[in-house]
Amino acid sequence: MADEGGLDAALVxxxxxxxxxxxxxxxxxxxxxxxxxxxxxxxxDRGGRPLPPPGAVVWPSSAAEVAAVYRLCAASSIPVTPFGxxxxxxxxxxxxxxxxVLDLKRMDRIVDWDLEAGWVTVEPGILGQRLEDAAQARGxxxxxxxxxxxxSTVGGFVATRSAGQLSTRYGRIDDRLAGLRAVLSDxxxxxxRAQPATGxxxxxxxxxxxxxxxxxxxxxxxxxxxPLPAARVDAAYALPSFAAGIAALREAMLxxxxxxxxxxxxPDDTALQAGHLGLDAERLRGFSLLLTSCEGRRRVAEAExxxxxxxxxxxxxxxxxxxPVRAWYPRRFSLAFELARYLPAxxxxxxxxxxxxxxxxxxAVWQAVRTRLAHRLFTFCHLSHGYSDxxxxxxxxxxxxxxxxxxxxxxxLWREAMDAVVGAGGTIAxxxxxxLARAAHLHAELGEGxxxxxxxxxxxxxxxxxxxxxxxxxxxx
Amino acid sequence: xxxTLPAAQHVAAERCASCPKMCRGVCPTHEVTRNExxxxxxxxxxxxxxxxxxxxxxxxxxxxAVAESAFLCATCAxxxxxxxxxxxxxxxxxWAVRAAVWEAGAAPAAAVEAAAHAAAxxxxxxxxxxxxxxxxxxxxxxxxxxxxxxxxxLVPGCGALGRRPGAVRAAGQALAALGAPFRVGTPxxxxxxxxxxxxxxxxxxxxxxxxxxxxxxxxxxxxxxxxPSCAVHLHREGGTAVVVPLARLxxxxxxxxxxxxxxxxxxxxxxYHDPCMLARHxxxxxxxxxxxxxxxxxxxxxARTGPATRCSGRGGLLSLTNPRVAAGYLDLLASExxxxxxxxxxxxCATCAxxxxxxxxxxxxxxLAEAVxxxxxxxxxx
Numbered sequence: 134m135a136d137e138g139g140l141d142a143a144l145v146x147x148x149x150x151x152x153x154x155x156x157x158x159x160x161x162x163x164x165x166x167x168x169x170x171x172x173x174x175x176x177x178d179r180g181g182r183p184l185p186p187p188g189a190v191v192w193p194s195s196a197a198e199v200a201a202v203y204r205l206c207a208a209s210s211i212p213v214t215p216f217g218x219x220x221x222x223x224x225x226x227x228x229x230x231x232x233x234v235l236d237l238k239r240m241d242r243i244v245d246w247d248l249e250a251g252w253v254t255v256e257p258g259i260l261g262q263r264l265e266d267a268a269q270a271r272g273x274x275x276x277x278x279x280x281x282x283x284x285s286t287v288g289g290f291v292a293t294r295s296a297g298q299l300s301t302r303y304g305r306i307d308d309r310l311a312g313l314r315a316v317l318s319d320x321x322x323x324x325x326r327a328q329p330a331t332g333x334x335x336x337x338x339x340x341x342x343x344x345x346x347x348x349x350x351x352x353x354x355x356x357x358x359x360p361l362p363a364a365r366v367d368a369a370y371a372l373p374s375f376a377a378g379i380a381a382l383r384e385a386m387l388x389x390x391x392x393x394x395x396x397x398x399x400p401d402d403t404a405l406q407a408g409h410l411g412l413d414a415e416r417l418r419g420f421s422l423l424l425t426s427c428e429g430r431r432r433v434a435e436a437e438x439x440x441x442x443x444x445x446x447x448x449x450x451x452x453x454x455x456x457p458v459r460a461w462y463p464r465r466f467s468l469a470f471e472l473a474r475y476l477p478a479x480x481x482x483x484x485x486x487x488x489x490x491x492x493x494x495x496x497a498v499w500q501a502v503r504t505r506l507a508h509r510l511f512t513f514c515h516l517s518h519g520y521s522d523x524x525x526x527x528x529x530x531x532x533x534x535x536x537x538x539x540x541x542x543x544x545x546l547w548r549e550a551m552d553a554v555v556g557a558g559g560t561i562a563x564x565x566x567x568x569l570a571r572a573a574h575l576h577a578e579l580g581e582g583x584x585x586x587x588x589x590x591x592x593x594x595x596x597x598x599x600x601x602x603x604x605x606x607x608x609x610x
Numbered sequence: 611x612x613x614t615l616p617a618a619q620h621v622a623a624e625r626c627a628s629c630p631k632m633c634r635g636v637c638p639t640h641e642v643t644r645n646e647x648x649x650x651x652x653x654x655x656x657x658x659x660x661x662x663x664x665x666x667x668x669x670x671x672x673x674x675a676v677a678e679s680a681f682l683c684a685t686c687a688x689x690x691x692x693x694x695x696x697x698x699x700x701x702x703x704x705w706a707v708r709a710a711v712w713e714a715g716a717a718p719a720a721a722v723e724a725a726a727h728a729a730a731x732x733x734x735x736x737x738x739x740x741x742x743x744x745x746x747x748x749x750x751x752x753x754x755x756x757x758x759x760x761x762x763x764l765v766p767g768c769g770a771l772g773r774r775p776g777a778v779r780a781a782g783q784a785l786a787a788l789g790a791p792f793r794v795g796t797p798x799x800x801x802x803x804x805x806x807x808x809x810x811x812x813x814x815x816x817x818x819x820x821x822x823x824x825x826x827x828x829x830x831x832x833x834x835x836x837x838p839s840c841a842v843h844l845h846r847e848g849g850t851a852v853v854v855p856l857a858r859l860x861x862x863x864x865x866x867x868x869x870x871x872x873x874x875x876x877x878x879x880x881x882y883h884d885p886c887m888l889a890r891h892x893x894x895x896x897x898x899x900x901x902x903x904x905x906x907x908x909x910x911x912x913a914r915t916g917p918a919t920r921c922s923g924r925g926g927l928l929s930l931t932n933p934r935v936a937a938g939y940l941d942l943l944a945s946e947x948x949x950x951x952x953x954x955x956x957x958x959c960a961t962c963a964x965x966x967x968x969x970x971x972x973x974x975x976x977x978l979a980e981a982v983x984x985x986x987x988x989x990x991x992x
Contacts, residue, residue, distance in 0.1 A: 157645075161656065161675035165647035170630050178627075178655070181662055192644055219646060220630045238644040258644075260635045283692055284634045469630045470694040477624035 139231060140188035144209055148191055148233065151201035155192035155239065162190050166216050166234040171224035171570060172484045173610075175476060176539050184610060187214065187228040194239045196316055196352040203349070204320035206233055207597040213318065214601045215346040217258060217286035221293055222485070223568030225345040229603025229610070235350060237288050243267060244353060252311055252327055254355040257288025264356075273358040276303030276393075279564070280466050291351050293566030294343035298465060301386075301519040302393040302428060303359065305564060307342050314353035315341055318600040327355035340590070345566055346601030348594045364431035365393070366438040367458035369410075370450035371420040375399045376496055378421040379516065379524075381448040383492040386519050390441050394426035394458070395519045399499065402513035402529075409464060410457040423450065424458045468529075480533040482510065482543050486550050490559035491523040499526055501553035506530050506546060518563065525563040548573070573607045613664050613671045613714050619706040620661065622698045626654035633689035633700075638921055639682050642938030650689045650700045653679045657707050671707070672714040680707045681718055681931040684939065685807070686886035686921030701891070704926070705806060712809030720930040721808040728804035729813060731797060733772030737929040737936070745771035748778050749798045755782045757791035763830040764792040764856070765821070767837025768800055769924070770977070773964035777977035781836050781856055784979045787986035788863040792834065795824070801835075803843035807927045818847035825852070834859045836979065838887035838894075838959050839925055845892065857888055857958035857978050861897025864904035864982060877908040880981070881952035883943065883966070884912075884919035885959035898958045898978050905985030907956075912946045920946060922962040929965075944969040956981045 140158070149156040157163070163186035168174035174184050188211075193199045206213045212232030219226055228234055240256035243264070247253075248271065255264060261275075261282040268274050278297035279285060289295070291313070296305035303309070312327030325338050341351055372378040378397040385392070398406055403422040407414035412422070423445065427437040442452065468485075475483050490498045499514060506512040510532030518525035528550065534542050551561050551574040561567075561574045576584050587605070594600070615623060631651040634640055640649040647656065656679050664670030671677070685701040693700070711717050724734070732742040748771055752764070764785065766778040785792050802817030822844065825833055833849065835841035836856040844853040882902060888894045895916045899909050914920050923929055923939025947955050947970060954974040957963050963977040976984075 159675070161647055161679070162645060165645070165652050165655075175628060179624075190646075216646070218631065218634060236644070236646065238646075262635050281630055281632075284631045466632065467694055469632050470696075473625045473629035473695045473698075476628040477621075 140211065140233070141209065144205065144211065145189055147205050148189060148202060151205060152191045152193045152198050155194065156189060158189045160186065163187055163234075166190050166219065166226075166236060167228070169219040169221040169224060169226040171222055171227065171568065172476065172482075173540060173543050173570070174224065174227065176482070176543055177610075179477060179479075180536055180539065184227060185231065187231050187234045190234045190236050192236045192239045196314060196322065199235065199316045199350055199352055200320040200322065202233065202235060203316060203318050203599075206599050207319055210597060210599060212599050212602050213346075215288065215292070215350045217289035217292070218260065218284055220281045220285040221289060221566060221568060223293075223566050223570035225293060225566050225568035225601070225604050227569055227603065229569070229608055232599070237286070237350070240352065241286075246271065248273065248358075250327075250329070251358045251360075252355050253358055254327070254353060255287050256353055257286060257291070257351050259287050261285055261287060261290065268358055269361060272361050274361050275309060275356055276359050277306060277309055278465070280468050283466060287354055287356070288351055291342060291354055292345050293568075294564060296518050296525070296564035298517070299393040299426075299428075301395045301517075302391045305518070307339070309357045310338055310342065310354060311357050312355040313338055313341060313351050315349050315351045317349040318595040318597060323349075343566060345568060345604045347591055347604050349600055362428035362434070364429065364434045366427045366434045367455035368425050368438055368442060369453040369455065369457035370423045370425075370442075370445045371417055371453055372397070372423055372445070373420060373449045375421045375499065377448045377450075378423050379492065379495050381423070381445045381450065382516065382519050382524065384447070385441050385444045386521050388440065388444065390437055390444070392425045392437065392441055393428040394424060395517055396424040396461075397516040398422045399514045401511075402515050405513060410460045412453065412457055422453075422457070424461055426458060475531060478533065479536040480539055481531075482533045482539055482546065483531040484529075484543070484547075486528045486530070486547070487525055487563040487565055488528075488554045488559045488561060489518070489523060489525045489563040490557070494558040495524060495526060497557040498554055498559040501557040502526070502528055502550050505549040505553045509546065526559075527563075551577075567605055569604065569608065572605050575605055613710045614661055615657065615706050615710060618697065619703050622703045623654045623657040623661070625695050626650055626698050626700070626703065627658050629695055633692050636688040636692060636918075638684070638686065638688060638923070638939045638942060639935055641942065642935050647679065648682055653683065653707070654703065657703070660710075670714060671710040672716045674716070676707070677711045677716045677718060680704060680711050680809075681721060681927065682935060683926055684886070684921045684923055684928040684936070685926035687890040688886065688921065690890065691917055708807070708809035709811040710809075712811070717809045718931045721927050724927055724930055725805045725808035725810045725813060728768060728800040729817070731799060733768040733798070734930075735772045738933050740930055743772060745775070745798045748775040749794060749796055752778055752782045753794045753796050755786060756794045758793055759829070760791040760793045761829065761831035762790055762792040763825050763833045764794055765801065765833055765835045765840065766798075767835055767840035768804060769837035769839060770960035771798060774960035774977055777960040777963065777980050778836065780977065780983040781979040783983035783987060784860055785834070785863075787983060788860070788867060790859070790863055793830070795821075801840045801844055802847070803837075803840045804927070806843050807839075814843065815847060818844055818849070822847065822849050822852070836960065838885050838892060839961075842887050842891045855888055855892050855894050855958075857901070858892070858894040858897040860978060860982050861894075861900040864901040867904060877906060878954070879910050879952055880907045881910040881912060881947055881950045881955040883922075883947065883955060883957040883962060884916055885957055885962050886919055886921040887925060888958045889919050890917050894958065901978060901982050902956060905982050907981070907985075910950050910952045912950060914946060922959075922965045924961040924965050940965050940969050947973065
């Protein structure tokens, strides 16, 4: 006999028992986890066409309870979709095939501090902000500041391979992850112990980075901290063009400089940012604004900032002082609030797309995406997350049409943007994960061989095919 | 019946439902239940859906889930601190949704009963099980120490009268000790805050208007309100110019009492809990601390203090409609108080004081007026 969520009532009873009663099949509870913050789903919601909810939600409190849920679901071939805070923007947490949503928010403990090594071990449901606050209270920092920090979880960071605003110095979550525990879809546990580095075969930790629930669920992560920097030296510059800014950053990164903050806005984004940062937009017309912060021991930070300034000036940069950067920090998480303001308008389409490319291809990727999108919506871009060999480009597009055509327009824009990136030699994702939004382009990204390996891995690790089976698969919703 | 939200709250609901839940980390309901829908975002998306289905039998604001969400909130406003979405003030949205739920006839029985008892002049003395009492004795005792024609009217409020009558008497003693003669309205009439929390907007507005108009006609210049939630309600209903939270007034009076520094005994450390209604809704953060310092105390701060304070779970009728969730709020707050190691905690809300007293064995709990009255009376000022 099926319950109201379409699951077998006996299974629901066993699941409820497995999680000490913390389970629900109530429609309202299920609807709240029917999707993450993938704008496609939000636009559908807005139009009164919400995605279908899963059959049940469970809130495990331990790795053992996660394992019990997997075992029960595997025996009945019921899909299981892990859910952290539901702030992903690519649909990775959408339970496409229904089943059970594994809400991890009760697993939010800080398990251990090893400050000799600079490690903290946490459960996946802990909010990033809470962890950062706890670390800073001890004089440390995770150095990981995605704009969703107040509302997203460590499990989500790992599952989507997130990067924060200061990743140029502190790395992405990939670089912060020292070890982990995971539960596979057959209920077996994997413990990949924290180590500073290891050469013992392939790095299996990386298997779970970006796995988006397809290989099981990460139930514990050991993350690298760094001592809070003694000093921060801010500086802003106006570059004569986006290309000049890219050239400056390439030079800086190749010289071994690692500023914590690097944000280079293209001229359209510069025009938008200027007013918020106390700058004269008119005077900066056509320029690219660069915000930088160098952190660490004072003399090192100052020296790095001096070198960075020299590199920028060599590309024709005009120094703008530290005011714009100081004005930026209090607004660093504000993008979400802007999205919330614009998205409800009928017909509105708004989203961000983050991609990456090597230095030599960045300008081409920037041009290609803008060419495809800018004639249809207002599109602007900033560069962040620098590496020795390239950087991330973060596009925002906003505009709209009819409400009836909004989801089609959204899907088309994504398709166009992904095609443009692939065509120009970039990677289709930098730090929001692949999810559903990028499923159709995974083949272009990974190639035949790569997709084949991914599928084989999936079959090997999830023989029952229940571990978030919808993710990475193109699907008509 | 088709029920919709006021235009501004309709926009607020839509915007809140489109936000990446930036306030999730500070919502105490979510911290207690960990349920994705038990946070402003979850409530807002249900509100949007309710408007869409309004007019359908059993749907819209008559739907059980919508009513449940609307009352799973203490209106503590913790979510307003991180929120930067233009046009969104979650307590305003919650009150508007509760009004819609009330109009749809779907308000929880506990809320309907509370509104009826409050309108009848009763006050809540205990939550579980709810016990409503006549506060005439306490009001009478306060009136006995009052000055009938004083320009200052002291309104204890239902919370103080019901949960902590001793704090009401202390309010009178504190004002007297600080040289502020006051009058009292008898018998006690509810200001409408309970009706507002229940969703009975008509009753809420009428009660507030009666109190404010009556005071003005009687020549009252200032209304000092002891229960912060009553002060919040009266402010919303047009009383901003005359209504002052008692905690703020005590702080101002104590600060201006020159004798205090010289007379102060050895400073005793007390933890101070900012009531959410007082600190966030009314912005009274410094004044209670001033009062405590003037009373000779060293103020120990909780981990979450000032506008970031934790709610005790007594606001918004949460302790009546969802006692288990309210108990979770209180546990979180009590843990923070314990973490200070202070042997004594003071709060600017009698309802919070009563709740904390029940949760903190071995810790002396006082409402601000009690601490002030005790200090100044012991110096012979009372």
